[in-house]
Amino acid sequence: MKKLSRKERERIARRELIIDTAEEVISNYGFEGATMDAVAEKAELGKGTLYLHFKSKASIYLAICERGSKKLNQLMSKVLAEDLKGIDMIKKLGMVYLDFVKTYPIYFSAFNYYENLIGEEKLAGSELAAQCEEYAREAMAYIVRALQVGMQDGSIKDSYDPRELGLIIWGASKGVVHIAFLKEKKEHMKILDDVSFSLESLVKNFIELIGSGMRSDDHKS
Amino acid sequence: MKKLSRKERERIARRELIIDTAEEVISNYGFEGATMDAVAEKAELGKGTLYLHFKSKASIYLAICERGSKKLNQLMSKVLAEDLKGIDMIKKLGMVYLDFVKTYPIYFSAFNYYENLIGEEKLAGSELAAQCEEYAREAMAYIVRALQVGMQDGSIKDSYDPRELGLIIWGASKGVVHIAFLKEKKEHMKILDDVSFSLESLVKNFIELIGSGMRSDDHKS
DNA sequence: TCAAAATATGACCAATAGTCAGTAAATGAA
DNA sequence: TTCATTTACTGACTATTGGTCATATTTTGA
Numbered sequence: 001m002k003k004l005s006r007k008e009r010e011r012i013a014r015r016e017l018i019i020d021t022a023e024e025v026i027s028n029y030g031f032e033g034a035t036m037d038a039v040a041e042k043a044e045l046g047k048g049t050l051y052l053h054f055k056s057k058a059s060i061y062l063a064i065c066e067r068g069s070k071k072l073n074q075l076m077s078k079v080l081a082e083d084l085k086g087i088d089m090i091k092k093l094g095m096v097y098l099d100f101v102k103t104y105p106i107y108f109s110a111f112n113y114y115e116n117l118i119g120e121e122k123l124a125g126s127e128l129a130a131q132c133e134e135y136a137r138e139a140m141a142y143i144v145r146a147l148q149v150g151m152q153d154g155s156i157k158d159s160y161d162p163r164e165l166g167l168i169i170w171g172a173s174k175g176v177v178h179i180a181f182l183k184e185k186k187e188h189m190k191i192l193d194d195v196s197f198s199l200e201s202l203v204k205n206f207i208e209l210i211g212s213g214m215r216s217d218d219h220k221s
Numbered sequence: 222m223k224k225l226s227r228k229e230r231e232r233i234a235r236r237e238l239i240i241d242t243a244e245e246v247i248s249n250y251g252f253e254g255a256t257m258d259a260v261a262e263k264a265e266l267g268k269g270t271l272y273l274h275f276k277s278k279a280s281i282y283l284a285i286c287e288r289g290s291k292k293l294n295q296l297m298s299k300v301l302a303e304d305l306k307g308i309d310m311i312k313k314l315g316m317v318y319l320d321f322v323k324t325y326p327i328y329f330s331a332f333n334y335y336e337n338l339i340g341e342e343k344l345a346g347s348e349l350a351a352q353c354e355e356y357a358r359e360a361m362a363y364i365v366r367a368l369q370v371g372m373q374d375g376s377i378k379d380s381y382d383p384r385e386l387g388l389i390i391w392g393a394s395k396g397v398v399h400i401a402f403l404k405e406k407k408e409h410m411k412i413l414d415d416v417s418f419s420l421e422s423l424v425k426n427f428i429e430l431i432g433s434g435m436r437s438d439d440h441k442s
Numbered sequence: 443t444c445a446a447a448a449t450a451t452g453a454c455c456a457a458t459a460g461t462c463a464g465t466a467a468a469t470g471a472a
Numbered sequence: 473t474t475c476a477t478t479t480a481c482t483g484a485c486t487a488t489t490g491g492t493c494a495t496a497t498t499t500t501g502a
Contacts, residue, residue, distance in 0.1 A: 030341040031341070032341050033341065112337060113337075115399075115403065116333060116334075116337065118403060120251040120252070120253050120254065160426065160430075161418075164418050164422070164423065164426060165426070165430075167400060167401075167418070167423060168397055168423060168426060168427045168430060170400065171393075171396040171397040171398075171399060171400035171401070171423075171427075172392075172393035172394075172396045172397050172427065172431075173393075173396065174396045174399075174400070175392040175393045175394065175395045175396020175397065175399065176389055176392040176393050176396065177392075178336075178392060178395075178396065179388060179391065179392035179395070180388075180392070182336065182339060197382075197385050197388070201385070202385065202388060202389060202392075205381065205385060205386070205389060206389045206392075206393065208434075209381075209386075209389060209431055209434040209435060210393075210430055210431060210434055211434070212433070212434040213429075213430040213431055213432070213433040213434035214430060
């Protein structure tokens with residue numbers, strides 16, 4: 001048992017090494033520009049070895065996506081554990097997401113990559129894709145939970161269906177952060193150059209905007 | 222002059238044919254799966270001919286993106302011409318966008334494709350990319366204009382900066398429609414299966430939500 | 443009528459994802 | 473320790489596909 005355990009640990013370490021290296025290469029060359037040969041060389045492994053751990057290039061990207069989802073969910077779960085009004089939980093979830101994107105831009109890119117794959121087979125029947133989906137479901141559950149808390153404590157209107165509202169908040173948050181994020185990557189997107197607001201300002205105002213839309217009347221300022 | 226004009230028309234027709242065919246092939250095989258050979262064959266042209274009109278595969282995708290932007294902007298400009306309260310213009314712009322995405326899903330995909338390219342060179346110095354950017358800027362201008370109308374006619378709070386609010390609305394709308402759109406592509410995204418709302422319902426509620434956030438107090442129900 | 447210019451073509455090239463036959467290392471029984 | 477067997481690794485090779493270019497075809501206009 002000990003022996004198997006060590007082998008298992010080594011196997012996992014190899015896998016992690018590959019993912020680490022892939023993140024590094026992608027950071028330097030982008031998702032398009034990163035090649036399997038480059039990853040193999042940087043990890044000091046033969047290319048074939050990569051394929052012992054991942055069945056395709058897309059799989060590695062999904063693994064990165066999985067890492068990111070896991071990390072984000074950990075951060076979100078902490079917010080849920082705090083003693084806050086529902087409306088403030090929602091706000092804090094928004095800020096946590098913004099912070100996450102700024103701290104780990106590569107995971108944000110990986111999420112987009114993943115979403116673009118949906119619908120184009122490739123990830124059909126993939127273990128990793130299923131895991132990513134599960135994490136996404138979990139993240140969604142946190143948002144819905146916070147909304148329910150808010151409806152319970154009276155800080156959020158209960159005229160919306162929490163699941164539908166959750167989906168809206170999730171989508172809208174991603175959209176706003178996405179657009180703010182594009183702005184940070186200089187070059188192009190001159191539309192954004194006209195607007196001189198920071199990512200923070202944008203997200204805070206967004207949270208404020210939807211916040212005042214969903215806040216129950218007896219909590220309005 | 223007549224001769225040159227005819228040649229010019231033929232040249233444009235060829236170009237349009239290629240874009241039409243590319244749209245068709247992409248619809249069948251996805252952006253990843255579509256190959257230049259497939260487009261050439263379907264258009265009954267030699268592959269080299271494609272490169273007389275477009276300098277790369279990405280260029281064709283950008284051309285599709287440009288078409289879509291143009292179309293969307295036409296639809297948006299009509300809304301601006303209507304005699305509506307600013308807040309209702311914003312709502313209508315949202316519905317127009319939703320309708321656009323449902324009617325021309327390929328353009329929505331093309332937009333996403335375009336955005337993913339931003340930052341990864343490839344479209345540096347591209348004529349088409351510049352045109353797409355210009356259209357995006359124009360779309361943004363419509364939203365800002367509608368907000369200004371609303372602030373003027375009193376239907377929208379003037380405590381926000383219209384440009385910042387415009388960016389938020391634009392990003393959030395895209396995010397919500399995006400997530401609702403993923404739902405339509407069956408398979409995967411089980412998170413969304415839990416939620417049985419239609420794209421319409423989602424977008425309407427979203428518009429309602431941000432609407433009540435930005436509506437000026439003397440217009441509140 | 444025909445030479446020159448413009449246009450079209452597909453065989454070819456380069457890059458890269460993915461494979462596999464062969465090699466090396468680890469294991470564990472004798 | 474030895475060696476057969478299993479496991480892990482490798483990089484040369486294949487297949488696919490975006491992009492090029494020498495050649496062929498068509499159009500032009502003198």
